[in-house]
Amino acid sequence: QKEVEQDPGPLSVPEGAIVSLNCTYSNSAFQYFMWYRQYSRKGPELLMYTYSSGNKEDGRFTAQVDKSSKYISLFIRDSQPSDSATYLCAMSVTDKLIFGTGTRLQVFP
Amino acid sequence: DADVTQTPRNRITKTGKRIMLECSQTKGHDRMYWYRQDPGLGLRLIYYSFDVKDINKGEISDGYSVSRQAQAKFSLSLESAIPNQTALYFCATSEVRGGRETQYFGPGTRLLVL
Numbered sequence: 001q002k003e004v005e006q007d008p009g010p011l012s013v014p015e016g017a018i019v020s021l022n023c024t025y026s027n028s029a030f031q032y033f034m035w036y037r038q039y040s041r042k043g044p045e046l047l048m049y050t051y052s053s054g055n056k057e058d059g060r061f062t063a064q065v066d067k068s069s070k071y072i073s074l075f076i077r078d079s080q081p082s083d084s085a086t087y088l089c090a091m092s093v094t095d096k097l098i099f100g101t102g103t104r105l106q107v108f109p
Numbered sequence: 110d111a112d113v114t115q116t117p118r119n120r121i122t123k124t125g126k127r128i129m130l131e132c133s134q135t136k137g138h139d140r141m142y143w144y145r146q147d148p149g150l151g152l153r154l155i156y157y158s159f160d161v162k163d164i165n166k167g168e169i170s171d172g173y174s175v176s177r178q179a180q181a182k183f184s185l186s187l188e189s190a191i192p193n194q195t196a197l198y199f200c201a202t203s204e205v206r207g208g209r210e211t212q213y214f215g216p217g218t219r220l221l222v223l
Contacts, residue, residue: 041217043217097203099151101150
């Protein structure tokens with residue numbers, strides 16, 4: 001079993017939709033939870049991070065962590081075509097950082 | 110200028126050839142990493158280095174070697190390239206603040222081994 005599981009998609013939604021991206025994990029020692037965004041032909045870049053259960057909001061993006069269920073989510077409100085990218089979850093403990101496989105998102109006008 | 114640069118951006122080579130991918134950073138970070146990215150497999154760690162004298166294998170180091178020439182430079186070599194090493198390769202640096210590590214990625218090198 002992989003330490004981090006992520007649905008690869010692709011996920012195709014109309015502009016303005018609410019998008020939910022999810023990851024599950026098996027290692028209860030993970031302390032920090034991150035979402036990276038990767039545009040086509042670019043390297044991943046950090047979008048959001050959180051370290052506790054609950055929600056963290058940044059503009060149209062909300063990161064949610066449920067440590068009891070070992071489940072994290074990224075919600076995108078009012079999705080835009082510019083949000084079209086691959087979204088990778090990542091989790092860390094001490095010096096170990098594990099990435100999910102990424103979910104490809106396409107937002108069409 | 111980009112903080113993490115990779116050269117070349119694209120490379121086509123033949124089976125059996127030795128090639129080197131180079132990475133430079135201006136972020137002043139001690140930690141540097143090499144990953145490969147394949148469809149459906151995500152990012153897999155090849156090698157990492159926490160400072161100039163420190164080199165560590167990642168989960169898929171076979172067939173690869175690295176050199177940390179300076180704090181700012183970390184090179185990845187394929188000793189004898191094979192077709193299943195065709196992939197997108199990323200270099201990254203990282204900083205740790207308050208126990209949280211943030212990685213910063215270069216633009217990637219697209220490698221095709223024929």
